[in-house]
Amino acid sequence: MKKSGALAVMLVMLAALCLAGCGRGAKKEEQEIVLTTGFEENEIFFIGTERCTVPELNVYVRTSQGQYEGVFGEEIWDRDIGTETLEQYLKRMALYRLARIKAMKLLAETQGISLDESESDKCLKAAKEYFASLSEADKNLLGADEELINRMYSEFALADKVYKSITDDVNPEISDDEARTITVKQILIKTFYRDVSGNRIDYNEKQKREAYERASTMHKRLENGEDFDALAARYNEDSQIVYSFDKDSSLPKEFVDTAFNMETDEVSDIIETPFGYHVLKCVSTFDREETDENKLKILNKKKEEVFSKTYDEFVQSQYSGLNDELYNATTYDRSALETKESFFDVYNRIFEEDKGQS
Numbered sequence: 001m002k003k004s005g006a007l008a009v010m011l012v013m014l015a016a017l018c019l020a021g022c023g024r025g026a027k028k029e030e031q032e033i034v035l036t037t038g039f040e041e042n043e044i045f046f047i048g049t050e051r052c053t054v055p056e057l058n059v060y061v062r063t064s065q066g067q068y069e070g071v072f073g074e075e076i077w078d079r080d081i082g083t084e085t086l087e088q089y090l091k092r093m094a095l096y097r098l099a100r101i102k103a104m105k106l107l108a109e110t111q112g113i114s115l116d117e118s119e120s121d122k123c124l125k126a127a128k129e130y131f132a133s134l135s136e137a138d139k140n141l142l143g144a145d146e147e148l149i150n151r152m153y154s155e156f157a158l159a160d161k162v163y164k165s166i167t168d169d170v171n172p173e174i175s176d177d178e179a180r181t182i183t184v185k186q187i188l189i190k191t192f193y194r195d196v197s198g199n200r201i202d203y204n205e206k207q208k209r210e211a212y213e214r215a216s217t218m219h220k221r222l223e224n225g226e227d228f229d230a231l232a233a234r235y236n237e238d239s240q241i242v243y244s245f246d247k248d249s250s251l252p253k254e255f256v257d258t259a260f261n262m263e264t265d266e267v268s269d270i271i272e273t274p275f276g277y278h279v280l281k282c283v284s285t286f287d288r289e290e291t292d293e294n295k296l297k298i299l300n301k302k303k304e305e306v307f308s309k310t311y312d313e314f315v316q317s318q319y320s321g322l323n324d325e326l327y328n329a330t331t332y333d334r335s336a337l338e339t340k341e342s343f344f345d346v347y348n349r350i351f352e353e354d355k356g357q358s
Helices: 006-016 053-072 074-078 084-109 115-135 136-142 146-167 205-223 228-235 253-259 289-314 324-327 345-358
Strands: 043-049 050-053 180-192 193-195 201-203 242-245 270-272 274-286 320-322
Touching: 043 053, 043 324, 050 053, 050 242, 053 074, 053 084, 053 136, 053 146, 084 146, 084 270, 084 289, 084 345, 115 146, 115 345, 146 289, 146 345, 180 205, 180 228, 180 289, 205 228, 205 274, 242 324, 253 270, 253 274
Parallel strands: none
Antiparallel strands: 043 050, 043 320, 180 242, 180 274, 193 201, 270 274
């Protein structure tokens, strides 16, 4: 099983957290955008009666740029993400995130949801702090003033409030068994290889028989009392040995089913998956801390499903338009923001500080 690299993990996180904490339930990444004309200067898209400008896009793109460079360094910009560059990817994700926030602002109006005075004050405080952290060079890169930053924080907070309002009543009972995680060690003998272009090439029948014979040899040595860790360190053909997962894991079904029927320290028979032949050793069948964390993940998933139903139905009723010419013409060089304050980190800090004082 090929271990996901840090870059892939970060990309998945960015795609999944399209509102960085407030639009978590929406599954529709690419709401249909209708091309139109008659945009105001710097207006990059509309949805319903809401409009979005280039400076708003700049804030989101430059914030994501800083997060990527902080983890991977400037060389990240030389990497392609599938069929697009990292710049194109970040711009596209910023567009979707902003469109989602604008749609949720409209949804708030239909549900009579608005920010109270305290919440508006927090947004204003966050805007002042974030804008004060920007250098003159940063302000030029963003093209945003303090008033716009305040409006962006207010819309972000409103979207978060809409999400919570719709999902507050979602509180199902989640049993330990449903949320249980298990930890296993494995030895994998692969039944495929990668060519120089990274394409998967499956073994032929002779190669598969040889792979199975190697797995059988490993299994017999384990039955004869040899140390699992020592054999795994020498012969495992996966990029990792230890896996912790729950029943909803994306790991192969044969792998998951076998693991969840094992006892602590038990060694499995040889199991076959699309990756090859595995021998497992159960490390732990129950971890209270991991199980409690997984209960929270399951709860969030159920909330997302409830929110998504309301959100998707609403968005499908809205007209939207993209200023295609302006969007394509908006490009980003490698000039990073000088501020050490992330747009979203400032928001989270202000709201968490005030929560702790209340």
